[in-house]
Amino acid sequence: MTDRIVKYIHLTLGALCVALGVIGVFLPVMPTTIFLILAAFFFTKGAPRLRQMLLDNARFGPSIQNWEETGAIPRRIKLVSIAMMMSSFIPTLLLRVPPLYLGLQAVLIGIGALYILTRPDA
Known part of the structure; x- marks a missing residue:
């Protein structure tokens, strides 16, 4: 696969994870943070600016950074x-x-x- 295809796959998976995370904000049975952690992972290769937006988010950014740095869960x-x-x-x-x-x-x-x-x- 070319780098461009891989980038679009990562972008698509990241966007899907963000969508699932947003759904999780409103549905108590859906987790939110894990989908945003996955989105940050996929955006690393697919859309670094979107990844940075997730990390800069006041509500979810610290959880994503904690996970990436230490694998910690509150x-x-x-x-x-x-x-x-x-x-x-x-x-x-x-x-x-x-x-x-x-x-x-x-x-x-x-x-x-x-x-x-x-x-x-x-």
Whole structure:
């Protein structure tokens, strides 16, 4: 692939992540910050000026910079994230999902929670 195509792919993915992040501002079940962190990553190659705009944002810029510098997640966000993962498991139990899917969801939630818990506190 040419550099120009790669740049447009990164730009497109960054724009998609920003759009998902904006949706997350209004929908409590959608995360916002992680999509903006991904957008900053994609904008590194696709649109450095847009990346800088994200970093300069008073609300989200510090979270993006914390993540890029230390991989840190604020303790409150860790707790909320794990609580939401656990609460998403409840409907699976109530709907009597087949054991294979129940087990798969439990393993994936466990892996996600473990990853979050091993990140440093911001």
